Amino acid sequence: MEHNIPAPEVDEELKWKARFLIVVVIALFLVLIFRLVHMQIFNGSYYESLARNNRIRIVSVKAPRGKILDRNAIVLADNRPTYNLMVIPEDISDVDQVAARLAGIIDSSVDEIIDIIQTGMSRPYDPVYLDKDISFDQVARIETDIFHLPGVSIEATTERDYVYKDLASHVLGFLGEVSKKELTAHRDAGYEINDLIGKGGIEMICENDLRGSKGIRVFEVDALGRKIKVLDERPAVPGRDSELTIDKQLQVIASDSLGSRVGAVVAINPSNGEILAMVSKPDFDPSMFLTPMAPEMWQQIIEDPLHPLENRAFRGQYPPGSIFKILIALAGLSTKTITPQDTFYCPGYYILGTKTFKCWKEAGHEDVNLHKAIEESCDVYFYNLGKQLGIDVISQYALYLGFGLATGIEFQDETTGLVPTRQWKVKRFGTPWMPGETVITSIGQGFTLVTPLQVAKAMSAVVNGGYLYEPRILKTSKPEFKRVSEFSPEDLAVVKEALRSVVEGEHGTAKRIKDPMFSIGGKTGTAQVARGYTSKLSDESDIPYKYRDHAWFFGFSPVEAPEILVVAVVEHGGHGSAIASPVVQDVIKGYYFLKGYANGKVRKDNR
């Protein structure tokens, strides 16, 4: 047949090069074969022994997690050394004998130990934990017997220690085992199954600093799984500490003052946005999440109607109540709608169309100017002013003070509250904005929702001359602020003086917390939860808990140049002045107490 074939068109040059390429390919394959001869024939027995005794063990070494410190370097979250008892099933030659020896030392029976080891046999080279966090005495007894316990080893590691249990638990957050989703999300970050990862609070937002990086130890073991020598080691790099702006002592005072009541306290330095204390109740002990939790218990926590895991300081959304009047007042002054001297007449009620809106004081305040309106928290004054401003101006000024927006604190999960607008109302309910809604918005009831942290941020700007600082809780964060240009220093001064008389004035709604030692200003607030159950109409204790009003108070001191501003909200606490103002008073007093103490020390030791 060959004679039938036409001469191929392939040119000689191409042919010549192709033949050369064949030689190159064959040469390359010969290299592979030579290498295989070298590995499999000459060094075969070496690799064979490596494989047979599978003597190379690679263990990752956990990095100690960075600590979380308060502003004075007091450790809030530490690491505690712990010892875990583990076995590598493949290395156990006599399971019964090992189980019998261990049963005398740990709290498991022989059968239980055998059971765990047998289960681990499906992946015989992966270590199995027999017991975690064993005592030092148990460690000593196992170590002395270790020669008779092939395959058994003690893992020295550390466990997170939340030194003050539930103190500042919402701020610190907690750790939990890394989930499948997180494993894929941070694939390049080197997480492994069973690793702990920050799931909330500082533990989460500072995860990358706190975790450090794992080390690796490669070692050779004998046929019984005992270490012979370390072949390679890369030490773990400890995590970096996180320093907070929180003052642990002040945190204790705030937490104790709120006690077992549900609510939140935020203490902030109004001149730079540093958070000095942040309490949310009910709280929890973060250490309970360190070990896998029974599903029922987890269920119980997340179904708890009081939501103990929520940080109410920046996730709790409440109607602002009378605290909102400060904003209305500033809007009135800034838009020149009123002057400080202008008065409205308060007969104890306000009529709009067919509706009557009551003042909290049924007898009325008679002629009221701005100062008196704030000092005595006259509702009618603000009904009138709010009506004149209109909802568009009110919502605009609410946005100027940061309501309806994230505060910018380092935590990623804050809620933004709600500043209602005409467009919002139509979108949400399909009905237009009603004038009556403007009226109740003016006294902080209605649709408006704010978080305690938003109040702290906004009120700081009111008392510090109009500088809106982003609250921050990490010492390393830089202060970020902007001047709210709408507010003139004169207007702010007028409002501030009125806030002072809330506490120090003769008719102030919070005069009970007046202090002879230092000046305090502030404003009470009562956020209605349900209409019809207004607490002023009946004795508070007659109202079911869930219908009771939320009590607000914000206070700052000293009035002239505020160093501390405290916001407290007590859920279903009733009247702000009676319930929330003493909490703020405690924190302010505590602040001065701690400051005096610290200053005295500094002066003695350093100057």
Place this chain on the structure above:
Amino acid sequence: MQMGRYAKIIDNIDWGLLLSTMCILVIGLLCLYSATRVATTILFWKQLIWIGIGLLVMLMAFFVDYRFLLPLTWPIYLAVLLLLVIVFFLRPEISGARRWLSLGPIGVQPSELAKIMTVILVAYWGEQKKHILNFGLRELVQPFVILSIPVLLVLIEPDLGTAGIITLIAVSMLVLLGIKRSTLLSAGAFLVIALPFGWLSLKGYQRLRILSFLDPSRDPLGSGYHAMQSKIAVGSGSLIGKGFLDGTQTQLKFLPEHHTDFIFSVVAEEWGFVGSLILIVLFMLLITKIFSIGLKAKDRFGTLLCFGIAIYFSLHVFINIAMAIGIFPVVGVPLPFISYGGSFMLVNLFCIGLVLNISWRRFIF
């Protein structure tokens, strides 16, 4: 008359090529079974189905005149580009890279198609420019631009191994076609200058793999771990191996990816040097067969297709085995007919069908 024609086909089939392909396929199935049975046998059955479909594709590639590909070259090119773009925009990442396109229950890897598309494209181009003996820079601009697009698309998936293979296929084929000495020299010089920039554009884990190849102790748990465990598997196979299903490294899962990129270690561990040698010799037979069919093809297009396919197989086999025995960095290059993977299997069997076609058609006027 018809009968006579088919008798001729049977006479003129390159049985050597077909037989070595079948032998490698059988070895591949045995290894895949051994590598995956502990975890799941699904992959084995899936691979069997892929081989079935692949054989049909091969038959198709065998019967339709390969010159039919000439007018299809640009449509194929555009279709592959489209798939590469789709895969980038539509698919979520699987283990760090967007490589897969899902068509119902089947996953397609467009980057596998890009390799064979490159072979066809360069062969087509060589056919078009057969009057030119040696190409200068001016002539090379066109193929350079046309091929950069798929290479870049594969690079950003990111799939360094495939991008490298595509580039190497294209460059080797162009060198075969003939490039002016001055052009070669300046291209070489350019490469030396461009290398540092290429290094900077690699992803962290890609750099790590190359570094840990140069110094395995850098990363004993990561890519160095693959290389180390693979070497132990291969070396411990010794002369005759540990026996089918008895490879401890394989069965105890010391070896990651042992059904895809590290499957050669399974061969070497369970069948020893003897088995590895047989497999390598089979591949050498297959590749030299394809080359020699290329030398005898009746037209330049057929010749270039064969050379391209031979280069395609040579690169895969060499890089994959070299990686498994620790003389090449860990890059994701699978072993033809052996590694698990549907798109790859189809493309490989298509190539064999094409070569058989070229071999057979030289007897047809």
